[in-house]
Amino acid sequence: MSKVGILGIGIVPARALSSDVSYRELIFEAAVKAYEDAGIEPFDVDTFVSVSEDFNEGVSIFDEYVPDQLGAVLKPVHTISGDGLYGVISVAMQIMTGMFRIGVVEAHSKASNVLNHLKILELALDPVYLRHTGVDPRFLAGLEMRAYMEASGIDAESVARAATHQRTNAIWNPLAAYPGKFSPDDVLLTEVVAEPLTEGMVAQPADGAVVVVLASEDVIRSQKKNQAVWIEGMGFYTSEPSFDTWVWERATYAELSARKAYEMAGISCPSKEISFAEVDSRYAYKMLQHIEACALTDGRNPAQLLRDGFFSKEGTLPVNLSGAHMGIGMMEEATALYQLAFAADQLLGRAGRMQLSDPYRCIIQSWRGLPTRSGATCILSRD
Amino acid sequence: MSIWRKVHVNKKAHAWEGDIPIYFSYTVGPAGEKFFTALKEKGVFVAVRCRQCGKVYLPPRIYCEVCMEDVEEFVEVQPEGRVVTWTEVTRDSRGSLLEKPELIGFINIYNTDGGIIHKIVAKDFSKESLTGAEVKAVLKPPAERSGELGDILYFELKV
Numbered sequence: 022m023s024k025v026g027i028l029g030i031g032i033v034p035a036r037a038l039s040s041d042v043s044y045r046e047l048i049f050e051a052a053v054k055a056y057e058d059a060g061i062e063p064f065d066v067d068t069f070v071s072v073s074e075d076f077n078e079g080v081s082i083f084d085e086y087v088p089d090q091l092g093a094v095l096k097p098v099h100t101i102s103g104d105g106l107y108g109v110i111s112v113a114m115q116i117m118t119g120m121f122r123i124g125v126v127e128a129h130s131k132a133s134n135v136l137n138h139l140k141i142l143e144l145a146l147d148p149v150y151l152r153h154t155g156v157d158p159r160f161l162a163g164l165e166m167r168a169y170m171e172a173s174g175i176d177a178e179s180v181a182r183a184a185t186h187q188r189t190n191a192i193w194n195p196l197a198a199y200p201g202k203f204s205p206d207d208v209l210l211t212e213v214v215a216e217p218l219t220e221g222m223v224a225q226p227a228d229g230a231v232v233v234v235l236a237s238e239d240v241i242r243s244q245k246k247n248q249a250v251w252i253e254g255m256g257f258y259t260s261e262p263s264f265d266t267w268v269w270e271r272a273t274y275a276e277l278s279a280r281k282a283y284e285m286a287g288i289s290c291p292s293k294e295i296s297f298a299e300v301d302s303r304y305a306y307k308m309l310q311h312i313e314a315c316a317l318t319d320g321r322n323p324a325q326l327l328r329d330g331f332f333s334k335e336g337t338l339p340v341n342l343s344g345a346h347m348g349i350g351m352m353e354e355a356t357a358l359y360q361l362a363f364a365a366d367q368l369l370g371r372a373g374r375m376q377l378s379d380p381y382r383c384i385i386q387s388w389r390g391l392p393t394r395s396g397a398t399c400i401l402s403r404d
Numbered sequence: 405m406s407i408w409r410k411v412h413v414n415k416k417a418h419a420w421e422g423d424i425p426i427y428f429s430y431t432v433g434p435a436g437e438k439f440f441t442a443l444k445e446k447g448v449f450v451a452v453r454c455r456q457c458g459k460v461y462l463p464p465r466i467y468c469e470v471c472m473e474d475v476e477e478f479v480e481v482q483p484e485g486r487v488v489t490w491t492e493v494t495r496d497s498r499g500s501l502l503e504k505p506e507l508i509g510f511i512n513i514y515n516t517d518g519g520i521i522h523k524i525v526a527k528d529f530s531k532e533s534l535t536g537a538e539v540k541a542v543l544k545p546p547a548e549r550s551g552e553l554g555d556i557l558y559f560e561l562k563v
């Protein structure tokens with residue numbers, strides 16, 4: 022089986038509004054940059070995957086609206102939902118078959134086109150047993166956050182600190198839409214969404230697009246010499262999809278997918294063999310929960326580690342230096358690929374003010390968002 | 405290839421206004437029929453037990469997610485249980501402020517492995533004691549029930 026690596030990435034900086042272009046033009050811009058970075062023409066690409074969800078686009082059968090701006094006309098292309106990392110894994114698996122040498126993943130967000138995000142989220146709830154309350158559907162995040170906090174002894178201030186951690190990190194990420202310097206109190210004092218969840222703990226929507234070009238080892242060796250980033254491990258799982266059997270206090274899907282990816286990469290002690298991590302944080306408490314699920318704390322309390330600076334740039338195991346969802350912005354399927362791009366830059370020594378000294382391997386973990394128990398992970402490493 | 409020009413004046417950025425007016429009638433299926441009929445006619449919940457692994461599902465289903473076996477041992481249970489986790493929301497699903505904040509909880513129904521997510525009405529509750537509190541469903545009068553979750557008005561603390 023061929024090893025799969027990253028040949029190039031194109032990103033449009035995330036922003037709260039993008040009235041200067043349409044969603045197709047956003048994708049087009051990212052695609053042009055990606056092919057330039059990869060040193061290829063779209064005609065060289067053997068297979069394309071776009072990651073999107075019809076309701077977020079406001080167009081049904083959205084896959085038909087993808088090929089032309091990607092250079093994917095007259096080519097194999099399909100759309101999957103889930104999350105950007107699912108797209109990466111899907112293309113990587115295609116390349117591993119040996120049937121394809123170069124594959125492209127696309128994810129984007131035109132969240133500013135959506136006038137009522139809460140209604141889309143409400144439509145994801147089970148119509149018979151969950152939609153009856155009529156309240157802000159983020160009540161599910163409130164239920165989950167409380168269960169997690171009570172089970173792990175983490176307080177709301179620690180969750181607020183997870184939010185400020187990411188927004189501060191985003192100050193040094195030029196692709197981030199929501200950088201800022203805040204105190205945990207600032208976060209705690211924002212409007213209550215679903216107690217204990219406050220507005221300041223919810224990632225805000227952003228527009229953007231990412232195109233990632235993946236390729237087999239022979240293609241990458243012929244172009245990138247010894248400057249490449251490889252996908253060492255992958256996993257994606259759905260744990261308990263029905264709310265009545267949810268394990269409320271744990272992110273089981275992340276535990277399973279991380280374990281799978283570690284196994285594939287031959288990692289037995291993640292906290293020692295991982296240089297840094299990028300995890301999903303659509304709601305601030307998810308950062309702490311996902312860090313634990315990825316087995317990065319050796320049984321220690323992630324809130325205490327966060328307070329001690331363990332996850333900071335100077336810490337032992339930096340987490341979400343990119344700013345993640347809280348700092349970059351909530352771009353549904355796309356944010357995880359902004360994190361993947363940041364991680365690839367880290368491994369190649371191109372992360373600017375956030376550059377770590379000599380990182381060699383990282384984990385990227387994603388979640389499909391409410392009301393799902395689905396998520397994916399990838400392990401990246403450099404030569 | 406590239407974008408040569410972008411819209412760079414706010415007032416020149418056009419947008420087409422659209423909506424998605426789609427409507428559904430979601431059938432509840434054989435297990436749901438049992439659940440909602442019992443709720444309407446007897447004021448009780450119907451759960452279902454998997455013979456193979458013993459798991460008791462509520463809401464009921466006709467298959468087990470653990471064993472992938474048919475499950476058909478339906479049992480009636482009282483609409484009472486324990487608050488597993490809860491939250492308090494301030495807005496409705498349109499984003500408008502509610503008249504007053506509402507408590508929503510996941511209630512594990514006694515003698516089942518499942519539960520119901522519903523409103524909780526609790527006067528003078530303490531945040532420390534709501535998790536784990538015993539609650540029971542307050543239902544509409546029998547004549548007003550229509551066989552849906554709205555037949556449950558809310559759950560209240562058991563005294």
Ligand SMILES: [Zn+2]
Nearest residue numbers: 454457468471
């Ligand atoms: Zn079973």
